[in-house]
Amino acid sequence: MTINLKSAKSPWSALDGVEKLTLHPVKQSFNKEVVIPGSKSVTNRAFILAAFSEGTSTLSGYLKSDDTYWCMETLKKLGATFEFNDTDIKVTGIEVNQLPSKQQVFIGSAGTTARFLPGILGTQDNSEIIMTSTEQLAVRPHKTLHDALTQLGVEVNYLEEHGQLPISIKGNTETGGKVSVAGNQSSQFISGLLMAAPLFNKPTEIELTTDIVQSAYVDITIDMMNQFGINVDVSSDYKQMKVEQGKYQAVNLPLEADLSTACYFMALAALTESTIKINHLNLNSHQPDLEVVDILEKMGAEVERGADYVVISGPKQLRGNLTIDMNACSDQALTIGTLATFADGPITITGVEHIRHHECNRVSALTESLSKLGIQIEEHQDGWTITPGKIKSGVLDTFDDHRIAMSLSLIGTKVDGITLLDPSCVSKTCPTYFEMLQSLGITIDYI
Numbered sequence: 001m002t003i004n005l006k007s008a009k010s011p012w013s014a015l016d017g018v019e020k021l022t023l024h025p026v027k028q029s030f031n032k033e034v035v036i037p038g039s040k041s042v043t044n045r046a047f048i049l050a051a052f053s054e055g056t057s058t059l060s061g062y063l064k065s066d067d068t069y070w071c072m073e074t075l076k077k078l079g080a081t082f083e084f085n086d087t088d089i090k091v092t093g094i095e096v097n098q099l100p101s102k103q104q105v106f107i108g109s110a111g112t113t114a115r116f117l118p119g120i121l122g123t124q125d126n127s128e129i130i131m132t133s134t135e136q137l138a139v140r141p142h143k144t145l146h147d148a149l150t151q152l153g154v155e156v157n158y159l160e161e162h163g164q165l166p167i168s169i170k171g172n173t174e175t176g177g178k179v180s181v182a183g184n185q186s187s188q189f190i191s192g193l194l195m196a197a198p199l200f201n202k203p204t205e206i207e208l209t210t211d212i213v214q215s216a217y218v219d220i221t222i223d224m225m226n227q228f229g230i231n232v233d234v235s236s237d238y239k240q241m242k243v244e245q246g247k248y249q250a251v252n253l254p255l256e257a258d259l260s261t262a263c264y265f266m267a268l269a270a271l272t273e274s275t276i277k278i279n280h281l282n283l284n285s286h287q288p289d290l291e292v293v294d295i296l297e298k299m300g301a302e303v304e305r306g307a308d309y310v311v312i313s314g315p316k317q318l319r320g321n322l323t324i325d326m327n328a329c330s331d332q333a334l335t336i337g338t339l340a341t342f343a344d345g346p347i348t349i350t351g352v353e354h355i356r357h358h359e360c361n362r363v364s365a366l367t368e369s370l371s372k373l374g375i376q377i378e379e380h381q382d383g384w385t386i387t388p389g390k391i392k393s394g395v396l397d398t399f400d401d402h403r404i405a406m407s408l409s410l411i412g413t414k415v416d417g418i419t420l421l422d423p424s425c426v427s428k429t430c431p432t433y434f435e436m437l438q439s440l441g442i443t444i445d446y447i
Contacts, residue, residue, distance in 0.1 A: 037258055052248055053251075262281060265312075402428040
């Protein structure tokens with residue numbers, strides 16, 4: 001029942017039919033402004049909570065990407081309605097216990113949907129939902145979440161390989177209660193349990209058996225649940241969480257820009273001795289990749305922080321001889337890893353062992369990519385030590401991973417002849433990424 005990876009392409013994709021592209025360096029530094037698209041993480045949370053709310057929510061600033069498209073299409077199959085206007089989208093929620101008695105849905109490669117939705121589906125009586133995905137997503141870690149849902153009374157059955165998608169999810173009349181789960185594998189597991197909790201048949205208590213990874217993403221979930229009318233009682237160390245029964249209420253909600261996407265343009269400014277002002281950012285956001293601003297400052301960039309913007313100006317030479325723990329903002333470990341190749345000394349990145357289990361093994365993928373370009377990179381279990389050196393041109397695999405593609409593209413803005421295979425994988429979170437680079441003066445040949 002798993003579907004070939006290419007099937008994850010959606011009507012919101014870009015670069016269909018483009019097998020590879022080659023980037024050429026900027027000819028001179030520049031001073032420009034950019035506006036970043038909406039956040040994938042925030043958009044999918046909002047789509048799901050709106051779909052299970054009473055009434056009609058109005059969401060502005062949402063992201064149009066492959067992951068958000070398949071999340072939306074899944075919710076539509078389950079009974080939610082989505083109505084597009086010029087500047088926003090209206091989402092009318094599914095009536096209580098009105099899920100189809102049996103339905104199969106395809107979620108593409110959207111890890112957020114795979115982790116956020118099963119628990120909520122298990123709160124609905126008299127339904128069986130079969131969740132299918134791409135092969136890439138099917139083999140990513142899911143079992144910890146499914147085991148936790150089983151503790152809470154949800155019936156999860158594996159239809160092919162144990163611990164992998166596809167699965168069937170059946171609701172029961174007795175759900176909720178206490179559950180113990182590891183917190184160091186994926187914050188998405190915790191978010192999925194929290195989002196389902198108010199809809200269970202009794203109050204839910206979640207106990208983490210380990211320290212939590214990327215707690216900021218759990219903060220995003222808790223904040224959004226609060227905006228939809230549900231309170232979460234959480235301890236300061238995140239080890240104990242409690243959610244009473246309740247109903248999500250429709251809201252009018254502007255969604256944040258994607259700070260993960262913004263980081264590539266911050267890094268571009270730092271790398272090319274340019275100045276980029278990124279507008280309409282929430283600098284009080286819980287999105288953890290905001291920490292990259294501080295990292296770039298340590299590497300020598302000048303930073304101006306405004307109420308709703310940030311300006312990054314690159315130095316003549318990026319600083320090295322740093323050790324950086326990127327556990328909290330691990331999606332950007334690849335970005336800083338590519339910048340490290342241009343620094344004035346080695347940079348060690350630690351704390352990112354868990355990214356071995358994302359869209360690909362990102363630790364090994366960066367090692368392979370930089371080694372192809374002649375860079376000395378020592379791989380550790382939780383990161384790398386990268387020593388700057390002369391960089392060769394080359395053809396690089398993107399591993400069907402948007403983060404790999406966007407990070408490696410930065411090298412092509414300084415070194416001529418960097419070719420990326422399957423660049424359309426950026427459509428997972430930012431279909432317009434390469435168009436945005438071109439608007440800043442980067443020359444790109446599409447092949």
